[in-house]
Amino acid sequence: MQQYIEIYDKKNNNYWETLVDEINSYCEANNIKYVNYFYHKKLVEKKKESVKNG
Numbered sequence: 001m002q003q004y005i006e007i008y009d010k011k012n013n014n015y016w017e018t019l020v021d022e023i024n025s026y027c028e029a030n031n032i033k034y035v036n037y038f039y040h041k042k043l044v045e046k047k048k049e050s051v052k053n054g
Contacts (some may be wrong), residue, residue, distance in 0.1 A: 020026060020047075
């Protein structure tokens with residue numbers, strides 16, 4: 001319940017950022033091409049920036 005409150009009530013993005021980082025690391029380490037369907041504006045912008053700076 002506390003994690004729900006942090007994510008949705010307090011708008012704490014740490015959970016999503018950590019999850020995306022773990023998925024990215026796993027896929028890169030295993031040479032897996034993927035599309036991340038977690039939509040979060042900051043995460044999408046971060047991914048676009050990393051691709052741009054690639």
